Amino acid sequence: MSTIKDIAAEAGVSVMTVSNVIHNNYARVSPATAQRVREIMARHQYVPNMAARSLISKSSHIIAVLLPIWHGSAASMLLDPYAGQLVGYLEELLREKQYYVMVCSFDQVEQVLAIQQTWQVDGMILVMPHEDAITRDLIQRSQAPLVVFDRHYDDLPMLSVCLNDRGGGYTATRHLLEKGHRKIGFAAPSIYESSVIQDRFHGYLKALSEFGLRERQEWLFDGMVHQEGGEAVAQALSRMKDRPTAIVATEDLLACGILKGCQERGMQVPDDISVVGFDDSMPARLITPELTTIAQDIRLKASTGVLELFHAMEDSKYRNSHVVLDIRLVERQSVRKIRVSS
Amino acid sequence: MSTIKDIAAEAGVSVMTVSNVIHNNYARVSPATAQRVREIMARHQYVPNMAARSLISKSSHIIAVLLPIWHGSAASMLLDPYAGQLVGYLEELLREKQYYVMVCSFDQVEQVLAIQQTWQVDGMILVMPHEDAITRDLIQRSQAPLVVFDRHYDDLPMLSVCLNDRGGGYTATRHLLEKGHRKIGFAAPSIYESSVIQDRFHGYLKALSEFGLRERQEWLFDGMVHQEGGEAVAQALSRMKDRPTAIVATEDLLACGILKGCQERGMQVPDDISVVGFDDSMPARLITPELTTIAQDIRLKASTGVLELFHAMEDSKYRNSHVVLDIRLVERQSVRKIRVSS
């Protein structure tokens, strides 16, 4: 493993000249020398030592991808196909830019700050933020530029890349309305806590109001998480006299649970109950009938986040930006058209 | 951001003494001094600079988690819930041991070697290996200890953590036989190329032979990948006069595709076709009927891999070990019991 010194010695130049060759400082080294040095580096498969480099430059070319720990395990985060895919794209995009990604799960802000300092991390990306208090604290105390996905606080300067969740809730609901549905429920993990869910809920309300409708309390299913939540919704539905004909679910897994639970209780999807999901994740095409859902472009989201991060890394004044990405409806088989009776 | 020098100055000791406190060299520093220094470090929230540390110690405390690039995108790997979960557990376990994980996708061995050198990576873990040529090359050229998941080469000294795939294929098939099935097919992405699949196939053959049966060429579905592959299997089945009553599929997604395709073509699962999958991934419980499948303990796999890696990092002679983890059958609803007619 050769060092810059070895290369310099063999080329008969100073280490400084080698350093200039490495950094393409053409103004500071003659073409002939550069060529010769480059050749020697290639022959020795010279690779610079990042520790030495970052020690002096105070920059490591490391981007920390932050994963909150949920339910005591970080694996629960990457288990989510959405998180996995997002991290995969991020890694890919950052590698292209010659940056390295360190994956860090955490449950305390201090852990993140320590990693940031110990590695002189150049930038950070928060994926799947959970608790607001922690996220807000992190945003305020972070020393390095930080991009947050899927969460935004209006009162804080921050860099965020979000989805048009309001539009998503609206589009899903509007789609059902246009298919003739008038009795539409809403199922979510936490309608009044998470801003993402709240936005979707407001989109839902807006679409309803455009048709002169209002939400009905008994058709709002709150606290419903993943497949189990969906099955709970199905159970609740099965016991209702006056059932909604359709449900907007804020997550595909939740929607899948509803489908499964309904089918097991003898209700047909979409004939008895129509369902629209969110995410267009893998399960959406796996189940029968396939799920109509609100899709996002995860690759675009990742590249937008990386762009924001690099902008912030290059310009220390760029610390407040809120990008909202569009969503689109993917029509499949879980919504039926009904004639409008009224 | 204070350095060891600042701490030393404030404590009125040499930096060396501070260093000894940090490394708990109790023999080399008095309790009183240690206490005082520790207090000052805490007050300043001192965090050591890993670049400086690794520059001198030739060890970074970084573990590289290597993800082969498939189909031109790394995201395709972490998209796999199995890969995501495995990486999540690995990160968790490594963090507990005060190590940092760098996620690196790659398609050329040189990229890995460069990262290893540039960061003085202490150890590497290869997840989801794909091409044998690349994997073998990597094993032979790696300078740092390397643990490979799910692949083993008998002719190479290497550290691997695999599944008892033969046992898995055997158990799945045996289960079907015991349920009365005698006409059992086998569906896989590449029966004769991947050793993992080959092992499962041999387990399948062994179970068959114990019941005096042999494989039938037309019931072997090769080159079937993911859900699409499964749907192709279903299509083939629908056209057969003499159909198998059950299929062993080497992947849950594949099994799900078979289920879905069969249902769409009017065949009932499990009544007309029984299916056993592999992995017990999330989709297994999402579909109706729920999938009977061969499960592995991913957390155990991750912790075993980490154990192997640390063993190798501590002992430079430990470079050849092949751990095989057990699998277990998870019975759900995709297999029916049939009376034995013969």
Next chain:
DNA sequence: CTGAAAGCGCTTACAG
């Protein structure tokens, strides 16, 4: 129990 000194591999002003 404590310290002064050398050095890890690199980059950054500063001279020439």
Next chain:
DNA sequence: CTGAAAGCGCTTACAG
């Protein structure tokens, strides 16, 4: 266009 020197923050022998 090229070089000598200082120094980033830490650890490691070596003395005392």
